[in-house]
């Protein structure tokens with residue numbers, strides 16, 4: 191019997207650095223399952239689940255949701271993917287979340303997208319999203335074929351409540367304070383593969 195090992199990766203970067211865009215390309219090329227914590231939370235909001243209703247104002251204001259809540263959500267999704275190669279996008283975002291992940295899974299590779307904050311601010315004002323699918327567009331970088339409408343379904347696109355300039359500012363501060371230490375955490379793990387990209 192041949193035992194095949196499972197490949198597990200994490201993609202990190204500030205809000206708007208391109209995690210979702212790059213993940214979509216990676217998973218198509220390498221056959222990984224893409225799990226986005228932000229998409230999962232937004233689906234809960236859309237479906238008006240207890241979790242979604244509880245977390246909506248926190249997310250709209252650009253605050254991180256509590257570690258135990260997001261860790262439980264992600265861990266329960268990963269439990270169904272025991273034999274699947276996966277790429278986690280948006281989790282972990284704090285050292286406590288990284289420790290929770292680490293206590294159950296060995297992460298093979300951490301990809302970090304390093305994008306200047308001024309570039310991010312510009313990108314987020316022109317980000318448009320197809321909410322049901324999570325497909326992301328940009329009026330400059332990858333515009334939809336028909337302005338304002340999703341390429342696949344033809345449905346209207348929208349902008350995220352948390353992409354307003356004030357909220358982006360808060361999210362970037364939180365990123366520096368709470369998420370950048372996660373990069374340091376991974377750098378200290380022996381044997382950890384890291385890919386750092388300036389985008």
Ligand SMILES: Nc1nc2c(ncn2[C@@H]2O[C@H](COP(=O)(O)OP(=O)(O)O)[C@@H](O)[C@H]2O)c(=O)[nH]1
Nearest residue numbers: 205206207208209210211313317326327328331
């Ligand atoms: N100019 C430019 N825009 C990009 C690039 N990658 C992503 N974007 C756009 O930047 C915005 C944020 O990207 P997204 O993948 O949603 O970032 P995330 O918040 O890190 O998941 C979207 O509007 C993307 O279309 C890039 O390499 N160059």
Ligand SMILES: Nc1ncnc2c1ncn2[C@@H]1O[C@H](COP(=O)(O)OP(=O)(O)O)[C@@H](O)[C@H]1O
Nearest residue numbers: 205206227228249252253254255260280281283
């Ligand atoms: N791992 C996480 N820990 C805490 N909050 C999270 C996490 N992932 C997503 N969120 C919440 O969902 C929001 C949107 O996340 P996401 O779609 O990943 O944003 P972005 O891609 O712009 O960084 C975050 O601002 C935060 O409120």
